[in-house]
Amino acid sequence: MTLKVPLRPRRSIAPALIAVFALVLGLATPAAAEPAPTAPPNEGGTPTVVTLRANLEAAAAGFIEAENQLNASKAKQAEYEAQLRSAEAEMARVRGGVAKYATEAYKTGRLGVISMMLSSSTTDAFLDRARAIDMMTQRDQGSLNTYLAAKKNATDSKIAIEAQIAEQAAATAEMQKRKTAAEKALAAAGGTATRTNVDWATLPTARPAPRNSDGTWPSETCSEDDPTPADGCITPRTLYMLNETHRLGWNWYVSCYRPGDKYEHPKGRACDWAAYPTGFVDKSAKDANKVYGDRLAEFFAKNASALGVMYVVWYCQIWQVGVGWHRYNSTGSKCGDSPAGDHTNHVHVSIY
Known part of the structure; x- marks a missing residue:
């Protein structure tokens, strides 16, 4: 005779599964993890802190603005220094020609040039010498103009550099002033x-x-x-x-x-x-x-x-x-x- 074991009703399986799932899911609930996020923080603080933050904002903005002026001034100074180097190099390049022109002008003078032209034996020779002298004069005059322009550029660049150095000193002083203001505000708080x-x-x-x-x-x-x-x-x-x-x-x-x-x-x-x-x-x-x-x-x-x-x-x-x-x-x-x-x-x- 075969004994028959009665089967459990199917509905008894569901509660067991639910209990298992609940146990597993319970391990991942917020209570066992990171606390729930909140709204964006309220950074209000006391009246002293509000005043401090306002003072620090003004001091920081002033410091950065002065630093901007300092950086801009340094950039300009670099440009002017490059211009000065270029002007000085141009002066050195044409200085020899200018010196030679000055020496010849001193030796010959206007009468010397006229005498050289009058000593020509023919009209063509006279005109050739006149054209040559004119070309030499133009060349030498051009060198002299180039030299004078380079000298003026050098002088202007030096003046501009001095102005930028003064501006940088003012910007640095302003940065120190803002730094001191921030330190005082912080110390007061x-x-x-x-x-x-x-x-x-x-x-x-x-x-x-x-x-x-x-x-x-x-x-x-x-x-x-x-x-x-x-x-x-x-x-x-x-x-x-x-x-x-x-x-x-x-x-x-x-x-x-x-x-x-x-x-x-x-x-x-x-x-x-x-x-x-x-x-x-x-x-x-x-x-x-x-x-x-x-x-x-x-x-x-x-x-x-x-x-x-x-x-x-x-x-x-x-x-x-x-x-x-x-x-x-x-x-x-x-x-x-x-x-x-x-x-x-x-x-x-x-x-x-």
């Missing part, structure tokens, strides 16, 4: 100087953003579409910085334009780079996330001249063009009290 913990030699070098022919930055407006989720406008130089930074490997979440906000975001001249891959997380970056932010912040500092960076804010510190890194406590007594305000969850960069 408790921003003591700090040191970097990233070796710049390990960071990539950015390709320089487009400049004017004299080395200055072109004036720009918020004229380009912001390709980040912020969906607004940014300046061409900010867009260049964005693309160049992406090209060199920093591809985590970034947001630029922000309407109605303080500082440079509504002007299209600033971007916030999250220290987390998917967005702004309301907690301070640690471990690999902090290393990402450290290196990104220092990348902007290293390539400030190439990209037109005014200042960088990261992890309770601010890097200002001309003055370097200083402490930056924006919201609370302890760094990280407010990840957004203290910039411990994102790197802020402002572009001139």
Whole structure:
């Protein structure tokens, strides 16, 4: 006699499968992964911080404008020095002929030339000598004119070089003035100087953003579409910085334009780079996330001249063009009290 084992109803398999799937999927829920991203950070801060940022923006812009004038003046000086070298070389080339002309004129004088012509035995000889003397006079006069023109060019070039040196001195003084203003603003807000913990030699070098022919930055407006989720406008130089930074490997979440906000975001001249891959997380970056932010912040500092960076804010510190890194406590007594305000969850960069 064969025993028959009763089969389990098919519907009993479904709960078991559901339970297995739930267990597997549960391992990938947000609770076990990175915290959910937040909205773009509110960088407001206290009135003291608002004043500090405004002062630093003015100081940075003034520093860069003075630096532009310095670079343009140096370029002009190089042009004038090239003109001076060319004029001096031309003077040296014709100096021998001019000296010879002067000697002959002194020896012969007008009577000597006339006597030589009158001593001709025939009319044809007289005319031939007259033509020869005329050609010699034209040649020598041409050399003399060339020499005098070269001498004038040399004199003008020297005067122009002296003017450029004076302009450079004024630009350098203005840069120092702006640097001092930034240092005073930072000191008033408790921003003591700090040191970097990233070796710049390990960071990539950015390709320089487009400049004017004299080395200055072109004036720009918020004229380009912001390709980040912020969906607004940014300046061409900010867009260049964005693309160049992406090209060199920093591809985590970034947001630029922000309407109605303080500082440079509504002007299209600033971007916030999250220290987390998917967005702004309301907690301070640690471990690999902090290393990402450290290196990104220092990348902007290293390539400030190439990209037109005014200042960088990261992890309770601010890097200002001309003055370097200083402490930056924006919201609370302890760094990280407010990840957004203290910039411990994102790197802020402002572009001139």
